[in-house]
Amino acid sequence: MRKPTVLALVVGLLAAVVGVALMPRAPRLCERSIGDADLAAAVRAAVDDPQGLRGLAVATVEGGRVRTAGLGDRDPAGSPVEPGTPFEIGSITKALTGMLLADQAAAGVVRPDDPVSAALPRVTGPTREVTLAELASHRSGLPRLAMDPVTDLIPAYWANLTAGDPYAGWDVGRVVEAAGDEEPGDGRGAVHYSNFGFALLGQALAARAGVDYPQLLDRRVLRPLGMTHTVFPAGPGSLPPAHAEGARAGGRPAQPWVSSGYAPAGGAWSTVEDLARLLGAMLAGTAPGADAATPRFTEDDRNRIGYGWFTTRYGDREVVWHNGGTGGFRSYLGYERATGRGVVVLGNTDRGVERIGLRLLGVPADEATEAGGPAGLLRWLGPGLALVLTFLGGLSLLATVRRGPDRLTLAASVAWALLYLGLAHRLGDWSTLPGAVWLLGAAVAASGVVLAAYRWPDLPLVAGAPRWRRMTSVGVSAAGAALAVAVILA
Structure with a gap:
């Protein structure tokens, strides 16, 4: 032998x-940056390890001044991230949907305590009695996703395994139909995160207005704020020009998540420039539906929630925020009323960026770690x-x-x-x-x-x-x- x-x-x-x-x-954040040099340096100081990150777009708002920077690459070819590069923002869309509810309530179009069936009569079964406020605060008792164990479980698992789109095929009609098959569980009244609940909320508000959800959000929230680069692609072929390409932290390319039905829960693409406009208006209290960020319900001893927006205590600080995660993107948007400071961080891999955002807000490193993603064996x-x-x-x-x-x-x-x-x-x-x-x-x-x-x-x-x-x-x-x-x- x-x-x-x-x-x-x-x-x-x-x-x-x-x-x-x-x-x-694996992707690795390179040394190139565009925009505010001091901000880019602060971001790099907040990044513990550049491995697993490909590109970051960042904005800070303080005292009416907006600073932006793009770091790294927006795609595997090495195209640079710029402050105007569109990213998939995932569940930050929920904060916009919460603002839409607050705006429509202020206009007298709906009442937060209305059952969802008042705005969307097609909803049947026990779900029809769930209120808009319960949907907006994750207290509806509805599951995280509407999923038939026979027809949906295997496709969802396959999408997760292959970095595919778990929401493919979920149009508005399917979301409404699925609502009739779901039943609020024993957890109704307590905060349990539900993508499906927010999808249903957005579709109910759109149905009440007689337009589709992207049109209503654009008319009532985005356009008044000048957020002209925040869009909802109709399909993978209609993504915004020069957009960032998403990937797993290990390098596998990820498909964009495109679904008209789940759009209110996480279908938007945006830029840090647009989201900085949102932050500035939230800090000033002039954004349409800004009252959505007011904490109304308690999740635990550190976290409260309004309509979509979370408020979390870090020592003597209170940060109002929302984050987002899709197959190949991570996002974080947060602000502190006491200091008048806000931050947006968008990344084009599935490695979390919350820690970066919290560090830029001034939260100490040992406390910011808590929002940094999976811990321990995970x-x-x-x-x-x-x-x-x-x-x-x-x-x-x-x-x-x-x-x-x-x-x-x-x-x-x-x-x-x-x-x-x-x-x-x-x-x-x-x-x-x-x-x-x-x-x-x-x-x-x-x-x-x-x-x-x-x-x-x-x-x-x-x-x-x-x-x-x-x-x-x-x-x-x-x-x-x-x-x-x-x-x-x-």
Whole structure:
């Protein structure tokens, strides 16, 4: 076995060298910046690790002065982020929807305590009695998402796995129909975050006005504020020009989330320049529906909520805020009434930016960490998955070569050694794990393939278990392989 072992080592080394061109590369915030240099420097000081970030657009508002900066790249090609670059802002849209409710209530069009059916008679079942205020404060008892376990669970899981659009196909009619199938749970009256509840709220307000939601929001909130670059794309092909491209922190490109039904919960694209106009008006109290930010209900000992807007206490500070997260974007918008200071941070990967925003507001680092994303074991889930998938196939192949029952088993092990490498590349979080680890896994798999080729001539086609059982096993393995290929190519 000396010759094949030496050859396997040589081939493994060559595979690692050749694999440099294919190894996973996580986005990394580069040194380029456009706009206010002092602000850009402050942002970099608030970024603990540039790995996993590709681009950031930032704005601060204080004393009537607006400062903006763009850092890094808006896409993999290296196009620069500018203050006017459009980003997907996700759930910051909910803050706008809350303002729309406050505006329509002030105009006498609706009352916050009206049941949703008063504005949207098509809603049936127990949900029809939920009030607009309950929807706007996440106290409706409705689930986070309207999901049929038979028809929706697999598509939602697939979208999460492949960085796809979980809201594809959810138009207004489907949201309204789904409301009739949902029932407020025992948690009604307590704060439980619900994307579906906000989607229903926005559609109810639009139905009452007799226009679609984007038109109503533009007429009542966006246009009066001069937010001309805040838009709701009708589809992936109608995204705003020169927009940022979203990605997972590990580097996988993410599809935009486009849904007319869920638009009020998180369908907007905007710029830090537009959102700075919103902040300035909120701080001045002149924004349409600004009363939405007034805390009305208590979530816990640190957090209260108004209509869409949260208020959180950090020591002796109170920050009014909302954040957002989609498949490939993160966003944060917050302001402090006592200091008259506000901040917007938009990023085009799924790595959280809340900590950056809080640091720019002056919240101490140890308190700002609390809003920085998953903690404990959860933060290591992505890197752990990358590590396991990188080596699982190659090590399994080496074990199979040693016992070598038959060619069928060996061929399946070779195929899975390669597939696991592909899955590790696509699903693993390489923002905290060096891409060179993947090269080592590729070397192990390549060495196993060489040793398998040496064993091949001496093995029978099928051995051991009855042929029917082996063929069934092959069929199951082939189906799994097809699914793995789909995940890799999606």
